[in-house]
Amino acid sequence: MASESIPMAIPKTSRGVVFEWLFTADHKKIGVMYIVYSLLFLVIMGIEAILMRIQLAHPHASFMSPQTFNRLFTLHGTTGVFFVAMPILFGFGNYLVPLMIGARDMAFPRLNAFSFWITAFGGLVLYASFFAGGGFLQGGSAPDVGWFAYAPLTSTTYSPGHSTDYWTLSILLAGVGSVGGAVNFIATILCMRCPGMTLSRMPLLAWMNLVMGGLVLVTISPLTAAQIMLMIDRYLSGHFFDTQAGGSVVMWMHFFWIFGHPEVYVLIIPCFAFVSEVIPVFSRKAMFGYPAMVAATVSIGFVSLGVWAHHMYTVGMPSYGNAFFVLTTMIVGVPTGIKIFNWLATMWGGKIRFATPMLFCVGFLFQFLIAGLTGIMLATAPFDWQLSNSYFVVAHFHYVIVGGILFTIFAAFYYWFPKMTGRMLNETLGKWHFWIMVIGFHLTFDFMHIPGLLGMPRRVYTYEPGRGWETWNLISSIGVIFQAAAILIFVYNMIQSYFKGAPAGSDPWDAWTLEWATTSPPPDYNFAAIPEVRSRRPLWDIKHPEDPDWKYE
Amino acid sequence: MLVFCTGSATLAAALRNPISPTNIFAPASTPAHSIYRLSIFLLEVTGAIFVIVVSLLAYAVVKFRKRKHDDDSEPPQVYGSNQMELAWTVLPVLIVVVLFVSTAQVIHRVQDAQAPERAVRVTAVGHQFWWEYRYSQFGLVTANELHVPVSDSKNPTPTYLALLSADVDHTFWVPRLAGKTDLIPNHPNTMWIDPQETGLFLGQCGQYCGTQHAKMLLRVYVQSREDFDRWVREQQQPATSDPTVAAGQALFLAKACFACHTIRGTIAAGQVGPDLTHLMSRDTIASGALPNTPENLRQWVHNPNAIKPGSLMPVPDLTDEELGQVTAYLLTLH
Numbered sequence: 001m002a003s004e005s006i007p008m009a010i011p012k013t014s015r016g017v018v019f020e021w022l023f024t025a026d027h028k029k030i031g032v033m034y035i036v037y038s039l040l041f042l043v044i045m046g047i048e049a050i051l052m053r054i055q056l057a058h059p060h061a062s063f064m065s066p067q068t069f070n071r072l073f074t075l076h077g078t079t080g081v082f083f084v085a086m087p088i089l090f091g092f093g094n095y096l097v098p099l100m101i102g103a104r105d106m107a108f109p110r111l112n113a114f115s116f117w118i119t120a121f122g123g124l125v126l127y128a129s130f131f132a133g134g135g136f137l138q139g140g141s142a143p144d145v146g147w148f149a150y151a152p153l154t155s156t157t158y159s160p161g162h163s164t165d166y167w168t169l170s171i172l173l174a175g176v177g178s179v180g181g182a183v184n185f186i187a188t189i190l191c192m193r194c195p196g197m198t199l200s201r202m203p204l205l206a207w208m209n210l211v212m213g214g215l216v217l218v219t220i221s222p223l224t225a226a227q228i229m230l231m232i233d234r235y236l237s238g239h240f241f242d243t244q245a246g247g248s249v250v251m252w253m254h255f256f257w258i259f260g261h262p263e264v265y266v267l268i269i270p271c272f273a274f275v276s277e278v279i280p281v282f283s284r285k286a287m288f289g290y291p292a293m294v295a296a297t298v299s300i301g302f303v304s305l306g307v308w309a310h311h312m313y314t315v316g317m318p319s320y321g322n323a324f325f326v327l328t329t330m331i332v333g334v335p336t337g338i339k340i341f342n343w344l345a346t347m348w349g350g351k352i353r354f355a356t357p358m359l360f361c362v363g364f365l366f367q368f369l370i371a372g373l374t375g376i377m378l379a380t381a382p383f384d385w386q387l388s389n390s391y392f393v394v395a396h397f398h399y400v401i402v403g404g405i406l407f408t409i410f411a412a413f414y415y416w417f418p419k420m421t422g423r424m425l426n427e428t429l430g431k432w433h434f435w436i437m438v439i440g441f442h443l444t445f446d447f448m449h450i451p452g453l454l455g456m457p458r459r460v461y462t463y464e465p466g467r468g469w470e471t472w473n474l475i476s477s478i479g480v481i482f483q484a485a486a487i488l489i490f491v492y493n494m495i496q497s498y499f500k501g502a503p504a505g506s507d508p509w510d511a512w513t514l515e516w517a518t519t520s521p522p523p524d525y526n527f528a529a530i531p532e533v534r535s536r537r538p539l540w541d542i543k544h545p546e547d548p549d550w551k552y553e
Numbered sequence: 554m555l556v557f558c559t560g561s562a563t564l565a566a567a568l569r570n571p572i573s574p575t576n577i578f579a580p581a582s583t584p585a586h587s588i589y590r591l592s593i594f595l596l597e598v599t600g601a602i603f604v605i606v607v608s609l610l611a612y613a614v615v616k617f618r619k620r621k622h623d624d625d626s627e628p629p630q631v632y633g634s635n636q637m638e639l640a641w642t643v644l645p646v647l648i649v650v651v652l653f654v655s656t657a658q659v660i661h662r663v664q665d666a667q668a669p670e671r672a673v674r675v676t677a678v679g680h681q682f683w684w685e686y687r688y689s690q691f692g693l694v695t696a697n698e699l700h701v702p703v704s705d706s707k708n709p710t711p712t713y714l715a716l717l718s719a720d721v722d723h724t725f726w727v728p729r730l731a732g733k734t735d736l737i738p739n740h741p742n743t744m745w746i747d748p749q750e751t752g753l754f755l756g757q758c759g760q761y762c763g764t765q766h767a768k769m770l771l772r773v774y775v776q777s778r779e780d781f782d783r784w785v786r787e788q789q790q791p792a793t794s795d796p797t798v799a800a801g802q803a804l805f806l807a808k809a810c811f812a813c814h815t816i817r818g819t820i821a822a823g824q825v826g827p828d829l830t831h832l833m834s835r836d837t838i839a840s841g842a843l844p845n846t847p848e849n850l851r852q853w854v855h856n857p858n859a860i861k862p863g864s865l866m867p868v869p870d871l872t873d874e875e876l877g878q879v880t881a882y883l884l885t886l887h
Contacts, residue, residue, distance in 0.1 A: 150722050341638075366610060373599040377596070383588060385734070
């Protein structure tokens with residue numbers, strides 16, 4: 001069933017290639033652009049992190065001014081969420097969803113291109129702030145209000161000039177792009193599956209991007225509304241968040257976190273998708289409990305909309321308000337835990353091949369479990385009254401984002417790079433990448449929990465000696481060296497393999513979903529003939545005609 | 554990692570050895586104690602979950618790896634198991650119920666506690682980047698160093714803090730005494746502490762409030778009842794007026810200083826900066842950032858921005874000689 005691509009006889013000029021990419025509406029090229037864009041910003045935010053960790057390695061360090069440090073952590077967080085994590089996941093989703101459901105492209109290809117370009121523009125707006133005002137070396141007019149920009153610090157009184165506006169506008173633009181992408185995912189997944197692929201036969205990656213799309217539609221609206229209200233306050237004499245004129249600062253928090261919490265599920269759910277594709281293939285077993293995985297994902301989507309005020313336990317909500325959010329936050333941990341058990345059960349009784357994608361998934365399982373458990377600790381409001389806004393929280397969310405999300409993104413790279421480029425990534429370099437990343441990750445983020453438990457708040461450009469924080473901060477800073485080395489190995493691996501990697505063929509991993517049924521890379525039209533499927537693993541059925549899936553589920 | 558956490562918590566409690574003056578596992582006041590007991594329970598539960606799941610993961614990774622001598626046949630395909638999936642849904646739900654009930658009890662006990670008659674009441678006002686304390690029961694205002702009486706668990710004298718803000722969001726966080734509570738403009742909050750041992754308790758602002766958020770430090774002095782009463786009486790007095798430093802006092806009142814600072818007994822009644830009436834009764838200046846020594850005081854008055862860049866105190870317009878006179882005056886404010 002593998003289709004052959006038809007050789008094109010038209011020669012390519014370099015101008016032609018540039019125009020082809022600039023004006024493309026093909027989901028695969030757009031996916032690659034999202035991914036490359038995110039990788040560039042990943043390196044930039046990594047540099048921001050390195051600079052901050054140098055400043056924090058010792059108490060009372062004078063490596064940088066407080067103003068610069070405050071801009072760096074604002075940019076680091078904002079870039080990470082909006083210009084690295086969101087675009088890279090949209091990139092993989094765009095590339096893979098049509099292929100995995102047997103379609104030729106997304107439902108709205110031009111909307112797809114528009115969404116990418118407006119998101120990309122948003123990132124440029126944010127970083128233009130570095131060059132405005134005092135110029136690059138002084139941090140320019142980059143925003144310094146933190147990635148969640150609490151009012152009234154963002155009012156013109158406390159943030160004069162335009163630094164906050166760069167933040168507001170860049171997020172507004174990125175939000176438009178996210179909504180366009182989400183609309184595309186939902187329409188494509190609901191309307192363009194190939195014959196025989198009912199909803200209950202589509203790959204888990206498609207389900208997860210569907211839920212993610214729905215979440216994005218619900219969650220970006222309050223964020224956009226908040227940005228608009230902030231602009232009205234700053235420039236049109238509005239008083240939404242002006243407490244001297246009847247406005248409410250707590251209202252900003254509600255609006256932001258009603259976005260902010262579902263947002264982290266928007267980020268993690270596509271990562272669950274990667275794990276749900278890689279673990280079965282490398283354990284040589286079907287996903288254990290597919291219906292439960294779908295149900296768990298959908299319930300996470302819904303429940304995650306009701307937990308946001310666990311970011312506000314210290315704000316002074318009444319006791320029953322705090323208790324309500326404790327309950328919902330703990331409840332959302334249940335379907336998440338179920339997924340971990342399902343992945344474990346998929347591995348159980350299998351014949352596990354520890355190629356690099358699987359190594360990163362095992363790392364993910366270990367680290368996401370810990371992150372979930374520290375999350376349960378933070379969900380308990382009284383414990384959070386101590387831990388909120390401390391380095392324990394910083395350690396927790398980096399555990400999720402780096403130990404969870406980034407590790408699964410690495411797994412996705414190693415797994416699907418062959419499909420996208422036709423060449424395998426180098427396995428030896430992959431293993432070096434994995435192990436050095438594990439060392440660096442754990443050095444930095446395991447020990448980062450301890451200063452939090454010992455009273456160190458976050459967003460501080462320096463800290464006092466004699467509080468027991470020095471050693472742990474130094475260890476965290478040293479870990480960054482290893483992580484940087486791992487990323488450099490990864491980048492080198494990608495560049496070298498792109499030109500000299502072993503040819504992959506259409507199905508290098510002996511996998512079972514439709515993207516492996518076409519060439520690597522796929523032709524523009526994806527499949528010569530639209531496939532027809534009878535089960536969740538169409539290629540398994542072909543490879544095992546005596547024992548097809550459709551006999552059992 | 555979690556085993557490490559539990560271990561370190563128990564160790565901290567057992568040794569009572571100051572690993573850190575801001576250790577959340579070394580509570581010295583009822584709210585911090587309640588949080589501590591709940592957190593130990595939580596660490597035990599999550600620790601157990603961690604040990605079980607990681608053991609299963611480690612076992613799976615070792616037992617089910619593809620061996621070199623394995624052929625390429627596929628293992629048995631197991632699509633699911635209703636009993637297992639039900640079990641591992643019901644069990645977590647039960648754990649959630651238990652954790653929620655214990656949590657709700659602590660929330661209620663801490664947040665809904667009623668202040669007894671003999672409670673000391675202080676209003677804390679957060680500023681960029683210092684703390685104002687108003688004791689309306691005693692008619693005194695001070696800054697940056699909070700004094701409270703020790704509380705006997707048999708006859709408690711807690712201190713109730715009303716939390717306000719003059720500008721942006723701040724958070725009052727002294728880990729050994731209580732969990733943190735925010736100071737939000739136009740959104741008054743309350744919290745309480747009943748420290749059971751005398752001493753100095755440290756903390757700092759816990760909500761990013763601008764450039765010098767990191768140096769908005771907290772110092773809570775818990776004193777015996779007699780010492781606290783004496784401190785109150787001293788703070789209630791107007792400022793000393795020493796004629797040998799009249800030149801400095803005149804400068805203070807003529808230059809911009811009086812516009813931001815209050816010195817009771819003089820015409821200086823500014824509300825923007827800390828009350829300086831009894832400046833020399835404090836161990837630190839600049840909200841804990843510097844020890845209160847004559848040299849530091851002089852440096853601070855000379856150029857606050859050099860010490861706390863982004864501090865909102867403008868650089869006073871003083872010649873070197875004037876600076877010496879003003880400093881000498883400030884040094885008399887005991």
